[in-house]
Amino acid sequence: MNGFSADWLALREPYDLRARNPAVLDAVVTWCKDIFAIRVVDLGCGTGSTLRALAPCLPARQNWRLFDNDFGLLARATAVVPPAEITVTATPLDLTRDLEAALDGPVDIITASALLDLVSESWLERLAVEISARSIPLYAAISYDGRTEFVPPDPFDAAVVAAVNKHQRTDKGFGPALGAKSAPFAIARLKSLGYSVTQGKSDWVLEPYDRDIQLEFFSGCAAVARQTVLAHVDMVDWLARRREFVAAGQSSIRVGHVDFWARQTGTL
Numbered sequence: 001m002n003g004f005s006a007d008w009l010a011l012r013e014p015y016d017l018r019a020r021n022p023a024v025l026d027a028v029v030t031w032c033k034d035i036f037a038i039r040v041v042d043l044g045c046g047t048g049s050t051l052r053a054l055a056p057c058l059p060a061r062q063n064w065r066l067f068d069n070d071f072g073l074l075a076r077a078t079a080v081v082p083p084a085e086i087t088v089t090a091t092p093l094d095l096t097r098d099l100e101a102a103l104d105g106p107v108d109i110i111t112a113s114a115l116l117d118l119v120s121e122s123w124l125e126r127l128a129v130e131i132s133a134r135s136i137p138l139y140a141a142i143s144y145d146g147r148t149e150f151v152p153p154d155p156f157d158a159a160v161v162a163a164v165n166k167h168q169r170t171d172k173g174f175g176p177a178l179g180a181k182s183a184p185f186a187i188a189r190l191k192s193l194g195y196s197v198t199q200g201k202s203d204w205v206l207e208p209y210d211r212d213i214q215l216e217f218f219s220g221c222a223a224v225a226r227q228t229v230l231a232h233v234d235m236v237d238w239l240a241r242r243r244e245f246v247a248a249g250q251s252s253i254r255v256g257h258v259d260f261w262a263r264q265t266g267t268l
């Protein structure tokens with residue numbers, strides 16, 4: 001499970017779509033509904049999952065500017081020709097260096113999906129200050145919140161989840177990542193800057209028949225746990241037991257996420 005591989009992003013996309021919090025999405029759509037031609041900037045766009053999730057809910061005339069530092073993912077994001085009323089441009093950009101360049105120019109909303117838990121406190125502070133100075137709202141979806149639960153339970157689950165959560169805090173290119181603390185930090189900071197926030201859970205619920213993503217998820221957890229606290233043999237045994245549960249159609253997983261929509265309403 002490489003967090004940014006096109007295969008992994010494709011595998012997770014239907015689960016992200018299903019998980020998006022409907023009340024948060026509804027708040028975004030309601031705010032946007034009277035904009036004649038909406039301009040969206042998507043940060044860390046990957047292959048364009050947010051575009052595909054949000055475009056059908058927005059006013060027909062849309063301009064999307066997609067930013068990512070991975071050329072391969074950007075190429076996939078523009079591989080499908082959108083309807084005539086929607087224009088999409090994909091621009092390679094390093095968000096650690098050139099965040100401000102992505103925000104410049106006319107923009108109605110900023111979106112980000114599965115991005116905030118990768119970034120550091122200082123980068124998120126920078127994002128909050130920059131969007132606040134420009135009075136731009138932010139729709140941030142699918143930020144991990146630290147809850148991972150496996151059914152049936154296994155004695156090693158807690159150690160694996162602790163290792164995964166520890167790994168979440170490591171540097172993903174933005175400095176030490178906020179991981180599970182990213183959404184609460186962003187929400188608190190944006191509120192302090194006069195934003196109103198609608199938030200809600202957007203958990204992945206992986207059912208026994210969601211076998212491919214479960215197998216990939218367990219492999220990723222084992223790889224991470226092996227790098228950190230757990231002995232190799234314990235990890236291999238844990239993974240073997242988990243795979244047996246998947247094969248038997250007995251395994252399910254819940255992964256906690258948060259979505260939020262922040263728009264400027266107050267004056268400071």
Ligand SMILES: C[S@@+](CC[C@H](N)C(=O)[O-])C[C@H]1O[C@@H](n2cnc3c(N)ncnc32)[C@H](O)[C@@H]1O
Nearest residue numbers: 004044045046049068069070094095096113114
């Ligand atoms: C977990 S993926 C999420 C992709 C997409 N938003 C989605 O929901 O499927 C994180 C994305 O952030 C991008 N990314 C990571 N570091 C970046 C950086 N420094 N500058 C720009 N993009 C970056 C990755 O290439 C990847 O596409």
